[in-house]
Amino acid sequence: MRIALFGTSADPPTAGHQEILRWLSERYDWVAVWAADNPFKSHQTQLEHRAAMLRLLIADMDAPKHNVAVTQDLSSWRTLETVEKAKQHWGEKAEYTLVIGSDLINQLPRWYRIEDLLQQVELLIVPRPGYGIAETSLEAIKNLGGKIAIATLTGLDVSSTAYREHGDTEALIAPIVAYIHQQHLYKCQDATTKRFQLR
Numbered sequence: 001m002r003i004a005l006f007g008t009s010a011d012p013p014t015a016g017h018q019e020i021l022r023w024l025s026e027r028y029d030w031v032a033v034w035a036a037d038n039p040f041k042s043h044q045t046q047l048e049h050r051a052a053m054l055r056l057l058i059a060d061m062d063a064p065k066h067n068v069a070v071t072q073d074l075s076s077w078r079t080l081e082t083v084e085k086a087k088q089h090w091g092e093k094a095e096y097t098l099v100i101g102s103d104l105i106n107q108l109p110r111w112y113r114i115e116d117l118l119q120q121v122e123l124l125i126v127p128r129p130g131y132g133i134a135e136t137s138l139e140a141i142k143n144l145g146g147k148i149a150i151a152t153l154t155g156l157d158v159s160s161t162a163y164r165e166h167g168d169t170e171a172l173i174a175p176i177v178a179y180i181h182q183q184h185l186y187k188c189q190d191a192t193t194k195r196f197q198l199r
């Protein structure tokens with residue numbers, strides 16, 4: 001069984017995350033996604049809200065194989081711990097692929113016990129607009145024991161930051177915009193969006 005593991009800050013989750021999940025669902029037996037805290041970042045919204053938005057993202061998805069699920073109990077800010085939990089869930093024999101966007105390849109060597117992590121997973125890198133994949137960065141990961149594949153998908157040119165900082169609702173799907181309004185999240189961004197709409 002081939003399992004794709006995809007962790008995200010989901011602050012908030014975007015159409016870019018959804019496209020990646022759709023692509024993975026067509027290529028893996030099971031796709032597990034969770035909302036995570038990231039030790040290198042601060043987050044604007046509570047983890048529970050971010051997980052709830054991720055569930056809306058999956059519910060909105062056409063996944064003909066119905067093989068994508070938010071598995072929130074995998075969440076940890078150390079991905080090594082996530083993989084340990086995944087192994088308890090699906091066993092040692094499953095093949096685990098850790099999915100990251102190309103914006104993370106330079107920070108990956110600084111992740112918690114990265115060599116141990118790379119021993120236990122294959123790494124799938126999704127190219128992201130604006131974040132080229134330098135051969136030297138790949139070499140650094142390979143030197144740490146990484147087994148790397150590059151996805152044939154290029155991610156959408158959207159980000160959670162674009163929503164948080166500029167109120168770019170193009171990045172979001174409608175049910176998540178509705179949830180944000182209903183729960184009064186990202187209040188500054190909401191005001192920014194309204195200002196843009198009033199112009």
Ligand SMILES: Nc1ncnc2c1ncn2[C@@H]1O[C@H](COP(=O)(O)OP(=O)(O)OP(=O)(O)O)[C@@H](O)[C@H]1O
Binds near residue numbers: 010099100154157
């Ligand atoms: N559009 C995209 N294309 C490729 N990879 C992406 C894209 N959006 C997110 N990812 C990847 O998905 C994972 C989760 O991303 P994350 O939740 O940090 O989204 P983000 O848009 O980068 O958020 P932020 O702007 O807050 O950093 C990371 O591995 C990231 O590289």
Ligand SMILES: O=C(O)c1ccc[n+]([C@@H]2O[C@H](COP(=O)([O-])O)[C@@H](O)[C@H]2O)c1
Binds near residue numbers: 006007008037038104
């Ligand atoms: O294990 C680590 O040290 C580590 C360091 C930074 C990020 N991560 C994980 O990387 C995933 C993507 O994070 P983010 O914030 O880019 O969405 C998420 O699952 C984080 O928990 C993990």
